[in-house]
Amino acid sequence: MTSYSGKIKIKLCKRLGNDWQDLADYFEIPCQQFEQGRECQEIWEWLKKRDKLQELSEALKDLKRNDLLSCFEETERDDKSLNDNSSLENEKGNNHPGKTAQPTPNHKNLPETVIGQRQRDLLTWLRDKWMHDGPNVCFVEGFSGVGKTQVARVLLQSMGIIGTTAVRVDMPDMETNSIDDLLLDLASDLDLNNHHQLVDAIDKGQDLLKALEQFLFLNPVLIIIDEFQRALMQGRATPIKKIAGFLEKLGRRPLQKGRLLLLSNRSMERGQWLENHEVRTLSGLIPTEAEKLLDDLLKKKERANEVPLVRRQEVVNALACNPRALHVFVECLRREPLDDLLGAIPDLWSVDDREISANLLHDLEKALLERTLTHINDEVRLFLENIVVYRKSIKQKAFKKMADNTAKVAQCRNELIDRFLLELHKDWYSLNPVVREIVLHNLNEQALRRAHSLAADYYTRHFLSEQIVKTGGELGGHFVEARFHLVRAEREGVLQTISTRFEQHLRATIISTSRPPQNEIELNERIALLSGLLEHGGMKGWEYHLARCYQARHYPDDLEKALQHIRKATGSYAPVDTWLLRVILENEMHGIDKALIVTKEGIRQISADMGVVALYEKGGELLANANRIDKAIDLLREGIQKISADKSVVVLYLSCGELLARDNRINDAINLLREGIEK
Numbered sequence: 001m002t003s004y005s006g007k008i009k010i011k012l013c014k015r016l017g018n019d020w021q022d023l024a025d026y027f028e029i030p031c032q033q034f035e036q037g038r039e040c041q042e043i044w045e046w047l048k049k050r051d052k053l054q055e056l057s058e059a060l061k062d063l064k065r066n067d068l069l070s071c072f073e074e075t076e077r078d079d080k081s082l083n084d085n086s087s088l089e090n091e092k093g094n095n096h097p098g099k100t101a102q103p104t105p106n107h108k109n110l111p112e113t114v115i116g117q118r119q120r121d122l123l124t125w126l127r128d129k130w131m132h133d134g135p136n137v138c139f140v141e142g143f144s145g146v147g148k149t150q151v152a153r154v155l156l157q158s159m160g161i162i163g164t165t166a167v168r169v170d171m172p173d174m175e176t177n178s179i180d181d182l183l184l185d186l187a188s189d190l191d192l193n194n195h196h197q198l199v200d201a202i203d204k205g206q207d208l209l210k211a212l213e214q215f216l217f218l219n220p221v222l223i224i225i226d227e228f229q230r231a232l233m234q235g236r237a238t239p240i241k242k243i244a245g246f247l248e249k250l251g252r253r254p255l256q257k258g259r260l261l262l263l264s265n266r267s268m269e270r271g272q273w274l275e276n277h278e279v280r281t282l283s284g285l286i287p288t289e290a291e292k293l294l295d296d297l298l299k300k301k302e303r304a305n306e307v308p309l310v311r312r313q314e315v316v317n318a319l320a321c322n323p324r325a326l327h328v329f330v331e332c333l334r335r336e337p338l339d340d341l342l343g344a345i346p347d348l349w350s351v352d353d354r355e356i357s358a359n360l361l362h363d364l365e366k367a368l369l370e371r372t373l374t375h376i377n378d379e380v381r382l383f384l385e386n387i388v389v390y391r392k393s394i395k396q397k398a399f400k401k402m403a404d405n406t407a408k409v410a411q412c413r414n415e416l417i418d419r420f421l422l423e424l425h426k427d428w429y430s431l432n433p434v435v436r437e438i439v440l441h442n443l444n445e446q447a448l449r450r451a452h453s454l455a456a457d458y459y460t461r462h463f464l465s466e467q468i469v470k471t472g473g474e475l476g477g478h479f480v481e482a483r484f485h486l487v488r489a490e491r492e493g494v495l496q497t498i499s500t501r502f503e504q505h506l507r508a509t510i511i512s513t514s515r516p517p518q519n520e521i522e523l524n525e526r527i528a529l530l531s532g533l534l535e536h537g538g539m540k541g542w543e544y545h546l547a548r549c550y551q552a553r554h555y556p557d558d559l560e561k562a563l564q565h566i567r568k569a570t571g572s573y574a575p576v577d578t579w580l581l582r583v584i585l586e587n588e589m590h591g592i593d594k595a596l597i598v599t600k601e602g603i604r605q606i607s608a609d610m611g612v613v614a615l616y617e618k619g620g621e622l623l624a625n626a627n628r629i630d631k632a633i634d635l636l637r638e639g640i641q642k643i644s645a646d647k648s649v650v651v652l653y654l655s656c657g658e659l660l661a662r663d664n665r666i667n668d669a670i671n672l673l674r675e676g677i678e679k
Helices: 006-016 021-026 039-049 053-062 066-072 117-133 148-161 178-192 197-203 208-218 241-252 287-300 309-318 323-332 338-342 358-373 378-387 396-402 406-418 433-442 445-464 472-488 492-509 520-536 540-553 558-569 576-590 592-605 613-625 629-642 650-662 666-678
Strands: 137-141 166-170 222-226 259-264 278-281 422-425 428-431
Touching (some): 021 039, 021 053, 039 053, 117 137, 117 148, 117 259, 117 278, 137 241, 166 178, 178 197, 197 208, 287 323, 378 406, 378 433, 378 445, 396 406, 396 445, 406 422, 445 472, 445 492, 472 492, 520 540, 520 558, 540 558, 576 592, 576 613, 592 613, 613 629, 650 666
Parallel strands (some): 137 278, 166 222, 222 259
Antiparallel strands (some): 422 428
8 A cells, every 4th residue: 555645755755855866857857947955845746736646656666766665664653643542552541651641540640750859840830830821932951861851751741631732752863854754743643632733734735834833823732842952053053944933933923822842952042033932941950969869879779888978979060960870870880980980981070160061971971871781791782682673662562572581571671770771661661862872873784673573573463363353543553663663674575464464454344334433532543543544545445434534523624634535535436425425525615616526527437327316416406505506407407318217317307307396497397207207
């Protein structure tokens, strides 16, 4: 199944970059007038206008551009909506980290706490002041590890408890189209929370930053973008031009309903783009708090004797009272004495009272973690290498095949947690980002394929079982991840197998002619599943069913989405009900003239045996309601002439006779009905 949606357009254009000439030559596209830097997008639009997008994959095969073909297999965030309201191992109501969690009586879902008075003060201000009447945008600056992300997590939970939609994404690494990747991530996460505006903008080819600006103005949501320093220009503390312009516009807007929180480990250069926005700096712990944390960590690890009391102030000051750096430092004491660690980054220990740079702290953490990695045994190292390829936080079951038995799995997992390499957060495991960076950089191709293969096994297990028992909504998220890992593990055969089984399962559980679910939660799940699946093409019957689901739900913009899908569902072999729904939606969204064009198109493509009489009847009804009586009569007479008596043509005689009588043409009406009786 192949997708030609706006989401795939973003991925394809990003990967194609400036290497577009061969593709243009293949289709003989005149590129002289294309805007420089937008050739990829222009080529896409050229193909779309000429209905040639379906030829794109074949062209890429001919050009041997497998790197571009893989865009149709890689939908990292596009299909997150498949997993709406649940993931396979997440009981309903227990959401993935970064999504708004709904409150339950379980103590695990109560808000987390943050260590440090500065961190608590920032959280209180964000939650109680800024979210209610603060400026549209707030920047939080601070070194890596001081607790910015932890504050954001607790803020997310707080918003979930009061019912405010809140999402958190990371700014992608700075590349040509990183802004597109960011907006795609945001669109997917917001789509999960029943805010579909950005996904719609993608599919319509609209300016995504403008769509986001409008969305924030109209909707009371919280969007958190972590790692915002990646959006800064190289060598400067100013965002790239497009983002700076966007933020400047938000600053000029009156108070909007939505809030944007940006977290950065670099200080921002003050300028016009920052005007009217709030900037808060989060420092490390207060020295007394840092010394207490160091003392607690040393006692917990039974290392208290290795850092004399008289030297602890020196250590916390050198580490800028940074909580994460203190954790890493104490872990390193397991293998190396204090003085050796003090020599790991000599510059750090000689700064005295001068300001410590973010790069220096990152270098320290990386150096300490690299030293830690040299001390883990081969079994734990292999375990670590096998989990670095996961794109999401993972649950305990993902570890099952990574060691010989359960005891060894627990041993490896616990050692990584103890060494501050792996973090457990609400039943989800995530790697220290610096560790991931180090390990991925050092993995060879063979090791990467092995790790992806193990990850693929985890995600494919439900598709390869004797019977698929989960619902499509539950399986959707696992299918997306399985596809990602299988491609990188070069296991295309398994991918084909699970794709076929997944489609067969959905065909058996979703019948195109069945009524849309009546329960709102089930309806939302059905929409999320099918809209994600059909990004890659699919059965026209599913397009029809999805259109009916959107029509039934009737959220803002749902009818436009229904129309998009019903257009894909209509064609030469489409049932008459499909054409009728399209006519109804075209009339409602774009007026009678467009609806009549579609009516005539359907009449040309549907035979009498397939029920074309219903389209003649609907066209006559639309014309009559618009007071175009003569044209309505002409259309009904056309149907009467073309359709034989045994194909329900009687309804056209009755409709036409009624219109003639309404127009005071009584004799014509009587004659027509007599003709019908004789026929």
